[in-house]
Amino acid sequence: MLFKKITMKNNFRFIIYIVITSLMNKFFLNNNSKGILWMFGFIINITIMALCIRELSYKYNSFEIQNFRNFFSIIILLILFILNKNVKINTYQLRNNFIRNIFHFIGQSCWTWGLTVLPLALVFSLEFTMPIWASIIALLFLKERITLNKILFLIIGLIGTYTILLPGTNNINFYNLIVLFSAIAYAVAHNFTKKLTETDSILSILFFMSVIQLPFSFIGSILVGNMNYYILNELPLIIFLTITSLLAHLSLSSALKNSDATVILPIDYIRLPLIAVIGWYYYDEIMTYNIIIGSSLIIFGTIFFVKNDFMKK
Numbered sequence: 394m395l396f397k398k399i400t401m402k403n404n405f406r407f408i409i410y411i412v413i414t415s416l417m418n419k420f421f422l423n424n425n426s427k428g429i430l431w432m433f434g435f436i437i438n439i440t441i442m443a444l445c446i447r448e449l450s451y452k453y454n455s456f457e458i459q460n461f462r463n464f465f466s467i468i469i470l471l472i473l474f475i476l477n478k479n480v481k482i483n484t485y486q487l488r489n490n491f492i493r494n495i496f497h498f499i500g501q502s503c504w505t506w507g508l509t510v511l512p513l514a515l516v517f518s519l520e521f522t523m524p525i526w527a528s529i530i531a532l533l534f535l536k537e538r539i540t541l542n543k544i545l546f547l548i549i550g551l552i553g554t555y556t557i558l559l560p561g562t563n564n565i566n567f568y569n570l571i572v573l574f575s576a577i578a579y580a581v582a583h584n585f586t587k588k589l590t591e592t593d594s595i596l597s598i599l600f601f602m603s604v605i606q607l608p609f610s611f612i613g614s615i616l617v618g619n620m621n622y623y624i625l626n627e628l629p630l631i632i633f634l635t636i637t638s639l640l641a642h643l644s645l646s647s648a649l650k651n652s653d654a655t656v657i658l659p660i661d662y663i664r665l666p667l668i669a670v671i672g673w674y675y676y677d678e679i680m681t682y683n684i685i686i687g688s689s690l691i692i693f694g695t696i697f698f699v700k701n702d703f704m705k706k
Contacts, residue, residue, distance in 0.1 A: 428652020431644045432660045438641035440668055443508055443516075445634035447676075449627060450509035455502055456613030458634070461624065463610055465635040466603040470596060482600055485592040493585035494605040496578045501606075502613065503575030510568050513672040514680045517665050518557050518688040519572040524695050525550035526580035546698035553690030559683045595646045599639060662692045 449458050474480055484490055507516045528543060558569055589598050624631055648657045665688055672678035 428648045428650075428657050429660060431648035431651060432657040435641055435644035435648060436661065436664050436667070438637040438644060440664060440671070442634060442637045442641055443513060443668065444671065444675075445630055445637065446505055446508045447513070448630060449634065452627065454614065454617055455505040455509060456610050456617050458505060459498075459501060459610040460607065460614050461631045462635050462638055463603045463607040465632060466599065466639060467607065469635060469639065470600045470603065473596065474600075480594065480596055482597055483593070484589075484597055484601055486589055489585050489588055490593075490598075490601045491605060493582050493589060494602050495609075496585070497582035497602065498606045498609045500575040500578030500582060502610075503571045503578065507568060507572035507575065511572065512678040512680070513676070514665060514669040514678065515557070515569070515684055516572050517668050518684050518691075519554075519569065520576055520579070521662070521665070521688060521691050521695070522550065522554050522573065523576040523579045523583065524698075525554065525691070526577045527583055528698075530580055530584060542698055546694050549694030549697075550691050553687040553694065556683050556687030556690060559687075590646070595643060599642055659692075659696050665692075 446455075446458055449461075453461075474482055504516065504520065507519070525547060528547060532539060532543070554573070558573075586598070593601075669678075669680040673680070
């Protein structure tokens, strides 16, 4: 099992990384450099998180995995709130929290399910379509202005998506569409997250996310699974999943807070070749040509759009 290869030495290395990052944040680095370091932290955590889900999927279904993560997230965050009196559990947008977490739960469920049945690189490739759907939603429902750059971005992105799901390559199936739907749900949640960050702290958003989604994941595990809640043997991996999940959210939020999207967005795409190598090495997964070409189109279109949009501001 892969988890046996994740030793305590790796945990200490990551702790050292966080300490060094904190010191450099305080004394040496400008905002863009801080954002880049936080983005690498996000890449490390989201990749480990995906691997933890894959390993847990041999014993638990996706709803049970989410149930464990939500439960232990609440415990960890409550401990943080108790230890730090300056951080308060509060929200000024309860309605938006509920709406955001309904869509985030749908996206998370579909993404988690995809990680259990599809090649890791394919799941990440389809996840990268999220900016495409976010732009479409913004154009249709938020009445954002249509520009030539946005039209080109959407065309290139949709062509890239079609290439990944190219007919004749056995890639168009129910599971692929489920992961694609997760990207759409994430896009909706992303728009609400931006609104929440205007008034609520990141830790409060994470706390309400876990509290709101816990009943959903519990009901889902009852309806779908056999309620397998013997977790003693897998408890270290479940805790590891919970911590990396919280750190991934915190790292991404901190990266966006410190740097422009034009700086950190290209770095996120390092995830794709990284997870492709890991999938090949540990699970004998092969990254097909259509995934490489389609992902490249999506990456190129996204970076092109973000850079041009930034230059006009």
